[in-house]
Amino acid sequence: MNSENYLKNISEIKNLMSKSSKFISLSGLSGILAGIYALIGAGFAYWLVKNSDRDYLILDGRVFRYIVLDMLLVLIFSISTAIFLTTKKAKKNNEKIWDALTxxxxxxxxxxxxxxxxxxxxxxxxxxxxxxxxLMLIFYGLALLNASKYTLGDVKYLGYTQIILGLISALFPGYGFWFWVAGFGFMHIIYGTIMYIKYDRK
Amino acid sequence: MKNIILHINKAFDHRIRLGIMSVLMVNDYADFKTLKELLGATDGNLASHAKSLEKAGFLKVEKQFISRKPNTKYYATQLGKNEFKKHINALEKLIKKN
Structure with a gap:
C-alpha cells in the first residue's frame, strides 16, 4: 500500500465516523420558518392581551385559552415544517430519516x-x-444542547444562546414575553439563516 | 520506519474491517443491518469480516431476537479500540513521512 491509499483510508474512516453518528440533513430553512411562525404567534398573543379588559394575563378566561391555542398552532406548524423540509433534504442527501441515529x-x-x-x-x-x-427558553436550550451531539454543531450554539437568554429573562420577570420573542423568534431566524447559507444552498 | 510498520495492524487491513471499527469507535454499538447499509457490503462479506475481528478479540457480538427476528449487535472491545487507535496513528505517521 502506498501513501495515497493510506490517505483514502483515513478519509473513509472520518466519513464513516461522522455519517454513522451525526444526522446532517437538518434543514436551516425550517429554522427560519419556525422563527417567523413564532413571531406571528407572539404578535397575535400581544394583540389579544392588549385588546382584552386587562393588560396582563391570567390563567382562567377566554384570552388565555386563545393564547394556548395560538401557541399550539405555532408548535404544530413548526414541527410539520421541520419534518417536511428535513425529509426532503434527507432524500436529497441519501440519508435515512428514520433509523437508529434519528x-x-x-x-x-x-x-x-x-x-x-x-x-x-x-x-x-x-x-x-x-x-x-x-423556563421555556432554558429547557428548550437544554434539549437542543443534548441533541446537538447527534447533529450539526450549530444546534449546540443555538442551545447555549437559548439557555443564556432564559437565565437573563429570569432576572427581568416582567419582560418574559420579549425574551421569548427574541429566543424563539429572532434566534431561530438568525441560526436558521446561518445553517441555510452553510449547508442548504449547495 | 520499522517501528511504524509494526503498528500497522493486519487485522484492519481491509476496507470493510476498517469501516466496522470506524463506526464502532463513535457509536456504543451497531446492528448488522446498520453496518451493512453504511458500508455497502453484502451479508456474507460483512459476516466474515466481523467474524475475523471477533476472533482477534476486537469485537463483541450479541445475538438476540426482536419479535422473532434475529438481531445481531456489534460492540468494539477496549482492546479493539486501543489497537484501532494505534493503527490510525501509524497510518497518519506514514502519510506524513511520504
Whole structure:
C-alpha cells in the first residue's frame, strides 16, 4: 500500500465516523420558518392581551385559552415544517430519516423538553406565571444542547444562546414575553439563516 | 520506519474491517443491518469480516431476537479500540513521512 491509499483510508474512516453518528440533513430553512411562525404567534398573543379588559394575563378566561391555542398552532406548524423540509433534504442527501441515529437524536431532544413542559404546566397550575418564558427558553436550550451531539454543531450554539437568554429573562420577570420573542423568534431566524447559507444552498 | 510498520495492524487491513471499527469507535454499538447499509457490503462479506475481528478479540457480538427476528449487535472491545487507535496513528505517521 502506498501513501495515497493510506490517505483514502483515513478519509473513509472520518466519513464513516461522522455519517454513522451525526444526522446532517437538518434543514436551516425550517429554522427560519419556525422563527417567523413564532413571531406571528407572539404578535397575535400581544394583540389579544392588549385588546382584552386587562393588560396582563391570567390563567382562567377566554384570552388565555386563545393564547394556548395560538401557541399550539405555532408548535404544530413548526414541527410539520421541520419534518417536511428535513425529509426532503434527507432524500436529497441519501440519508435515512428514520433509523437508529434519528431515533437517538429525537429521544435526546424530547426528554429534556417533556421534563420542562411538564414542570411548566405544574407551576402554572399552582399559579406561578412569572417565569414561564424563561423556563421555556432554558429547557428548550437544554434539549437542543443534548441533541446537538447527534447533529450539526450549530444546534449546540443555538442551545447555549437559548439557555443564556432564559437565565437573563429570569432576572427581568416582567419582560418574559420579549425574551421569548427574541429566543424563539429572532434566534431561530438568525441560526436558521446561518445553517441555510452553510449547508442548504449547495 | 520499522517501528511504524509494526503498528500497522493486519487485522484492519481491509476496507470493510476498517469501516466496522470506524463506526464502532463513535457509536456504543451497531446492528448488522446498520453496518451493512453504511458500508455497502453484502451479508456474507460483512459476516466474515466481523467474524475475523471477533476472533482477534476486537469485537463483541450479541445475538438476540426482536419479535422473532434475529438481531445481531456489534460492540468494539477496549482492546479493539486501543489497537484501532494505534493503527490510525501509524497510518497518519506514514502519510506524513511520504
Amino acid at each position: 431515533k437517538r437524536l429525537l429521544l435526546s431532544f424530547i426528554i429534556p423538553l417533556l421534563a420542562g413542559g411538564t414542570y411548566i404546566i405544574i407551576i402554572l397550575v399552582n399559579q406561578h406565571y412569572g417565569q414561564t418564558g424563561a
